[in-house]
Amino acid sequence: MLWIKACHLLFVIAWLAGIFYLPRIFVHCAEGRAHGEDVRRLTIMARRLFAFMTVMALVAMALGLVLWLGYHDRGRWLTVKLGFVAALILYHALCGVLLGRLLRGKRLPGPIALRVLNESPLLLVVPIILLAVVKPF
Numbered sequence: 001m002l003w004i005k006a007c008h009l010l011f012v013i014a015w016l017a018g019i020f021y022l023p024r025i026f027v028h029c030a031e032g033r034a035h036g037e038d039v040r041r042l043t044i045m046a047r048r049l050f051a052f053m054t055v056m057a058l059v060a061m062a063l064g065l066v067l068w069l070g071y072h073d074r075g076r077w078l079t080v081k082l083g084f085v086a087a088l089i090l091y092h093a094l095c096g097v098l099l100g101r102l103l104r105g106k107r108l109p110g111p112i113a114l115r116v117l118n119e120s121p122l123l124l125v126v127p128i129i130l131l132a133v134v135k136p137f
Contacts, residue, residue: 001070004063011060016125018053019088022046022095023118030108043102050099057092073135081131088124 025046032039064085068078094117101108108114130136 008063011056015056015060019121027111027114030111076137077131077135084124084128
C-alpha cells in the first residue's frame with residue numbers, strides 16, 4: 001500500500017504543477033492580447049498542459065480511490081479532505097472552461113482576476129495536506 005501512496009503523491013504533485021501553472025499562462029495570454037501580441041504559442045502550451053494535468057489528475061484520483069478502499073481509517077478528516085479535493089476538481093474544470101474560451105478566441109477575465117485565480121488553489125491544497133498528514137478528527 002505504501003507504493004500506491006507514493007505513486008498517488010507523485011501524480012498529485014504533477015497535477016498540482018499544472019493547476020498552478022495553467023492560470024499563469026492565461027494571465028500571459030490576456031496581457032498579450034491586450035497589447036496586440038501573438039499568443040498562439042501560449043494557446044498551444046495551455047492546451048497541452050491541460051491535457052497533461054487532466055491525465056495526472058485522473059491517475060491520482062484512481063490511486064486515491066485504491067487507497068481509500070484499502071485503508072480502514074475513514075474518520076471525519078477524510079470526508080472533509082475529500083470535500084476540498086472535490087473543490088480542486090471543480091477548479092480544474094473551471095480551468096477547462098477558461099481554456100475553451102481561449103481556444104475559441106473569446107475574452108478571458110482580466111489579468112488581476114486571473115492572478116487571483118492562479119493563487120487560489122493554495123487555499124484548497126494546504127487544508128488537503130494538513131488533513132491527510134495530521135488527521136485532526
